Amino acid sequence: MANSNLSNAKSAKNDEFYTQYHDIEKEINAYIEYNPDVFRNKTVLLPCDDPEWSNFTKFFAQNFEQFGLKKLISTSYAADSKKYKIPYQPSLFEVNDPQFDYNKTTTHGKIFTLDHDKSGDGKVDVNDLEWHYLKGDGDFNSDEIKKLRDEADIIITNPPFSLFRDFLAWIVEADKQFVIIGNMNAITYKEVFPLIKSDKMWLGNGFHAGNAYFSTLFAKEYAEGVYNPETGLVKFRNVCWFTNLDHGRRHKPLGLMPMADNLKYSKHKEIQGKESYDHYDNYDAIEVPFTDAIPSDYEGAMGVPISFLDKYSPEQFEIVGITDRDDNSGLKIKEYTERDAPNHGDLNRRGAIKIGNEYKSTYARLLIRKKLK
Numbered sequence: 001m002a003n004s005n006l007s008n009a010k011s012a013k014n015d016e017f018y019t020q021y022h023d024i025e026k027e028i029n030a031y032i033e034y035n036p037d038v039f040r041n042k043t044v045l046l047p048c049d050d051p052e053w054s055n056f057t058k059f060f061a062q063n064f065e066q067f068g069l070k071k072l073i074s075t076s077y078a079a080d081s082k083k084y085k086i087p088y089q090p091s092l093f094e095v096n097d098p099q100f101d102y103n104k105t106t107t108h109g110k111i112f113t114l115d116h117d118k119s120g121d122g123k124v125d126v127n128d129l130e131w132h133y134l135k136g137d138g139d140f141n142s143d144e145i146k147k148l149r150d151e152a153d154i155i156i157t158n159p160p161f162s163l164f165r166d167f168l169a170w171i172v173e174a175d176k177q178f179v180i181i182g183n184m185n186a187i188t189y190k191e192v193f194p195l196i197k198s199d200k201m202w203l204g205n206g207f208h209a210g211n212a213y214f215s216t217l218f219a220k221e222y223a224e225g226v227y228n229p230e231t232g233l234v235k236f237r238n239v240c241w242f243t244n245l246d247h248g249r250r251h252k253p254l255g256l257m258p259m260a261d262n263l264k265y266s267k268h269k270e271i272q273g274k275e276s277y278d279h280y281d282n283y284d285a286i287e288v289p290f291t292d293a294i295p296s297d298y299e300g301a302m303g304v305p306i307s308f309l310d311k312y313s314p315e316q317f318e319i320v321g322i323t324d325r326d327d328n329s330g331l332k333i334k335e336y337t338e339r340d341a342p343n344h345g346d347l348n349r350r351g352a353i354k355i356g357n358e359y360k361s362t363y364a365r366l367l368i369r370k371k372l373k
Ligand SMILES: C[S@@+](CC[C@H](N)C(=O)[O-])C[C@H]1O[C@@H](n2cnc3c(N)ncnc32)[C@H](O)[C@@H]1O
Pocket: 015, 016, 017, 018, 019, 047, 048, 049, 050, 054, 055, 056, 076, 077, 082, 083, 138, 139, 140, 141, 157, 158, 159, 160, 161, 163
């Protein structure tokens, strides 16, 4: 079976996934549509990039004037520091530049900046980018890049997937606006979930039909169905944009049916014909296994799939917690012991449903509640 999950062993080593231009365009346009001035007079930093050919750098440089940017900064990570060793060849752009330094090309990161019309052609665009070698390798955690972070208003990138937690913490500690790509499973991380719960971070507008395509040198290592030999791209279903910039889709409420109608007409056989929704044995909440089966008229807490977040509107629902080992929601009403079940440890990690004398564990669930007007 095709494994479209980013957390497989191969991809855990590989941080080299390059974002497609139209995916960046689609995402960023959603913020512009919601607030045409979102980037006006702002300094945008694109770290963990490869500015010579990155679509992030290209996109923001091309739209510099239209977005009203003050400054664009883009930095790369030195080839020798990358975890996954890739055959390195300096670009012609670099080699043909008088600054080219054979000793620095693999050991130093690069910085590209754009803030004025260098070429004198009357506009500020991709031709006005200026570059030099960084003092260090471009590690986002270095003092050199931290200084750029502190100078920036908005940080935008597809960070190394293996360092997602650290990268997010790096942004949060500087209290910056951001738009970054990550694995949807990150929502459940204990460093990440509190941001979601307190509405300090949410999902972005999203990849087209939920499919994120990337180019990667190791594409062929992926299974058929993930790697497409025709496009040369890999496709992941569990990758999304995380942000704290607002966009319109976030304020569109989900169209839902009342509980009685779900029980009668739901397209899901797990719901249709039941007398009631299952109530967890260990949480004061009902189990709703599908986002489109959330009852519109239920006022208690509900456990819903993590993917609900993609449809979450803060005016419609509040997020009260996540089913986890801790009681981050205040809704946990029971801790199992060996006397209850041999797999009590597993049961305590999730919402459990009691069927007769047996317990059934559910997937990780977000605990939500209808927002009362
Ligand atoms: C997922 S790729 C995305 C590249 C580019 N932003 C894009 O979307 O096309 C992440 C990049 O971060 C680089 N990287 C890995 N560790 C890093 C670190 N500690 N500091 C900065 N960049 C890093 C990787 O080598 C890789 O090129």
